Amino acid sequence: MQELQLSADGRLRHLITLAGLPRAVVERMLDRAEAMRRDSQGGARPLDLLAGRTLINLFFEPSTRTRTSFDLAAQRLGALVINFDIERSSTVKGESLLDTIHTLEAMHSDAFVVRHKESGTPATIARNLRSDAAVLNAGDGNHAHPTQGLLDALTLRRHVADFSRLSIVICGDIRHSRVARSDVDVLRTLGVRDLRLCAPPELLPEADSAAFAQCTHLQNFDEAVAGCDAVIMLRLQKERMEAAAIPSEADYFARYGLDAARLARAKPGCLVMHPGPINRNVEIADAVADGTQSLILEQVGNGVFARMAVLAELLERR
Template sequence: MHDLQLAAGGRLRHLITLAGMPRATIERLLERAEAMRRDSQGGARPLDLLDGRTLINLFFEPSTRTRTSFDLAAQRLGALVINFDIERSSTVKGESLLDTIHTLEAMHCDAFVVRHKESGTPETIARNLRSNAAVLNAGDGNHAHPTQGLLDALTLRRRVEDFSKLSIVICGDIRHSRVARSDVDVLRTLGVRDLRLCAPPELLPQSDAAEFAQCSFVHTLDQAIVDCDAAIMLRLQKERMEAAAIPSEADYFARYGLDAARLARAKPGCVVMHPGPINRNVEIADEVADGAQSLILEQVSNGVFARMAVLAELLERR
């Protein structure tokens, strides 16, 4: 994957995964995201770094936050954005995905933002391009969601100086979560040593899963959250699991939901994060989701700047 994502000199060529990405590259993207925030005056001032570039959003799964923030990020950088309508395209007539990509390439598009239910689809597209277009993974199956990992790291980075001193718990449907995998990748690369995964046994990955090798597995949130600096809560991905994989929502919340009492077991000021969409009072209580320690809406805001940084890195003319 290293040869696919990085061009000569270490410049980003595609963004498929954060696994194995050099720390210097990640830190450069995070620094650039902060520069985008500053230069755009928090998003109020448009920039023209990508004037004349064309980006196509190819979303084969529903999305609110990711699709909208990619759209805003590209537009604020001056690019033309096409939101490809899958249901009204020739894919419903049987056209293959790669034939669709090659057709769009022939129209001189510069980047494809791809979300797909099948793991590996963005990589397949990137390896079969016939042009110099860039591919950005907006979430593929349970494999990766790299821009979510970057925006989560950006959100934490604005509050901490040393990632190595953090204790972080990720709680929820980890087995089916591409967000969990990208968060683990980026947090490990940035130096987090105490990274705890918490879920019912049915929703934890296999204990020998290489991508989680340096994480600790904890089966109760009451134990996992003790003395944590951050809690990243994940939704139950019912569309990716068998119906019998979890107890009722009420039982799940009683054991794994984050409420004020459980949050009090963490360090004072422990921040709460969630990639959305939230299932309120299933994985997180209203009082916590809307509370003073919640960074959930800040994550959404940071997503625009993180994606601006990635798009500029990939598409800015030099």
Template sequence: MFISSRSFEPPAMHSRLRHLTTLENLPRSCIERLLDRALSMRDACAHGTRKLDLLAGRTVLNLFFEPSTRTRTSFELAARRLGADVINFDIGFSSTSKGEELFDTLHTLEAMHLDAIVVRHKVSGTPEELVRHAMSGVSVINAGDGNRAHPTQGLLDVMTIREHRPDFENLAVVICGDIKHSRVARSDVQALTAMGVREIRLCGPAPLMPTQEEFPRCTFVEDFDEAIGGADAAIMLRLQKERMSATELPDEAAYFARYGLDTRRLARAAKGCLVMHPGPINRGVEIASEVADGAQSKILEQVGNGVFVRMAVLGELLGR
């Protein structure tokens, strides 16, 4: 069943976005508008059990050059719940695997009269390149590029925090893991900074940490026991196994001993500290099962919020 878009009144719009490729320099007012829209859509579609027809007649293309079941499925659900047509472009069988240039592919797809392209690519800056080379009015949404940005992940993370701790100015948030190679960490820092979080602490093995110059507003803490002390939210990052060799730690068990979130470390955090992870988690590496499945874990809530945040982004970019 579809609900007419006339029965859904989105929040007031100002300086409407055309694309979403990064959260860098996005003002708090814009982020809050997207979060408010996500909540409104969650209510309007009864937590996903009913469809809206806000984007009926629109076409959204998922263009993923990297595998990502979770993010692609989330974008697909978001678009379909808004009534849009969705195309999943299989790169493995596309002409790009035969040497066709990325921008030739873009123009070919534009000729099919798409309204939005959701792109994930291993090369940082690819979404902006698509924006610069697009010849139509197609909107570009970044679903993750290299180690640079994952804006909808940043939005869903601050949405999750805001639902439990809206007093951002009083919060201390710790992000732990492979910060250096994490597009999630960068988008989270941008979103948290825009929302006015009091303190953002970054923690991880030295070879997996960025430079202080890249994150001038963050506090770098080498010891995780110290970093999580009094924290109101802990965002644990997935460790890619191929990165382990770059650290001084011999194996995943050693990593967990130094940087894993277990019940002992969680007890050092502030009461009710939110436990978060972009997923998929490595149990016993970044986080203990009893913490991932515990009362303070918001990991599955993040997954659910991801659909509504992506509905909000699509609604802002494509809504009539």
């Protein structure tokens, strides 16, 4: 995959996955996100780095945070943004995805932000481009969500000095989660050694999953959260699982929901994160989601700066 993502001089060409991406590249994007925050005065001052560039948002699945933050990120960098309307496009007439991409390429598009239910779709597009446009994966199936991984790392980095000392729990629907995969990829790259995955057995990764091989797998959330520095809760992705994969929502919350009593088992000041959207009182209690240890809305804000950094990294030199 790296031959697709990186140019010969090590610059980012596309962003499909964080798996295997060199630490220097990851840290360069995180540093640049902080510079974007500073230079834009927290988003109040537009930058002009990508004036004349055109970005196409291609979302084949619903999205609030990712699509809006890519839109804002591109606009704050001076790019023109087209939110491609899938339902009113020729794809409903039978046009293939690649024919649609080639048509948009012919209009001199510079970047495609792609969300798709099928794993591997952004990589397929990148391999079949006829121009030097960039492809950014905004979430493909249960494979990867690289900019979510970057914004989560950015959020943690603003609160902790040394990733190697962290104990982090990821709890919830890990088997179907592209966020969990990208978070594990980036946290491993940044030096986190104690990564704990917690879920019912039906929602833990499959035994042969290489992406999660070096993590500790647990089914008892009370045990998993004990002494941890941060908890990343995940949404139950009912659209990707069989109906019988979990018990009732009340039973799930009793065993795997993050409430104040469970949070008290973690280290004092344990950070609480969730990529959203939240199913309140199923995955996380209201008091915790809205509490002083919650970074959930900070994650949303950081998403804009992380995506500004990626867009600038990909497009500024073209």
